[in-house]
Amino acid sequence: MDATAITDSGTSRSAASITLQDVGKTYPDGTVAVGDFSLEVRAGELTVLIGPSGCGKSTILRMINRLIEPTRGTILLDGQDILKRNPVELRRHIGYVIQNVGLFPHQKIGANIGTVPKLLGWDSARVKARTEELLELVGLDPAKYRDRYPHELSGGQRQRVGVARALAADPLVLLMDEPFSAVDPIARGRLQEEFLKLQAEVRKTIVMVTHDIDEAVRLGDRIAVLAEGGKLQQFAPPAELLSRPSSAGVASFVGADRGIRRLAVTPVRDALQPSDGLQAGDRPTVDITGTLHDALAAMLTVDSAEVIVVEDGRPVGTVSRSAIFDTPAPAEA
Structure with a gap:
């Protein structure tokens, strides 16, 4: 496998999947650093x-590049078993x-x-x-x-x-x-x-x-949230x-x-409402690429109930406090 893989069509790419299947690491004294760990x-x-x-976080990382040898399981890089490399x-x-x-x-x-x-x-x-x-x-x-x-x-x-x-x-x-x-x-x-x-x-x-x-x-x-022994608790966006x-x-x-943290990873687009003719100077603004955390911070700074969302300096809608709090949780990926 070269540093940059070549696909069947002859084009190059710069990334590959990693698959860990029932990977574990147990040391000679019986210590289980990682149990049966699987992740795509x-x-x-x-x-x-x-x-x-x-x-076991760092142990898993080091098993991927074989600084530590796994006791059991399979690790695939770009579909190839790294233990055969x-x-x-x-x-x-x-x-x-x-x-x-x-x-x-x-x-x-x-x-x-x-x-x-x-x-x-x-x-x-x-x-x-x-x-x-x-x-x-x-x-x-x-x-x-x-x-x-x-x-x-x-x-x-x-x-x-x-x-x-x-x-x-x-x-x-x-x-x-x-x-x-x-x-x-x-x-x-x-x-x-x-x-x-x-x-x-x-x-x-x-x-x-x-x-x-x-x-x-x-x-x-x-x-990927892990518990002691390298047990995977949850893997999600x-x-x-x-x-x-x-x-x-x-x-x-x-x-x-965590509710506040979620605002930092939720785009303002998810709570966007029509602007009803408002101009950028009428309210605090946040860019369309921003998050709901950015929007709420702008509101709190000047004690406003909403912000105007702009794209390239032009208003494209508004986000209100109530819209932020009513934004549903994301669907599972």
């Missing part, structure tokens, strides 16, 4: 694994981002990003071009950062370089183990926003581990998880304020 990760989606400490060769085609980045301190940023392409035999011109392309993609000027060392960058900048390095060989899959937890909250928010924009452009299959439910809701296309937790345990984990 769709190609091009960002799936978040979340749960309490010790529930050379683990070193497999890992060269899976991007991996960890909490503390893991950049080589003695190598410059350009060399760090080009590590895997060099191992894959890319020529120097191609490696350089890819390095500069990725630095631009993650918002770092190649001329300014390519020849710096990791200690000369901020934590947020190093994290961006870590993402760039993981994407260097254009892998089908990106694994991320609490990638933003080591930076301060303000930088984390910016990194999350930039990462969403990046994912919208590259559309990789991503499996991310986090302890932060707000991060999971903000970034994930689907969220964020809005569905928040509106219809499958058990009291899941409800407790996602929090009593």
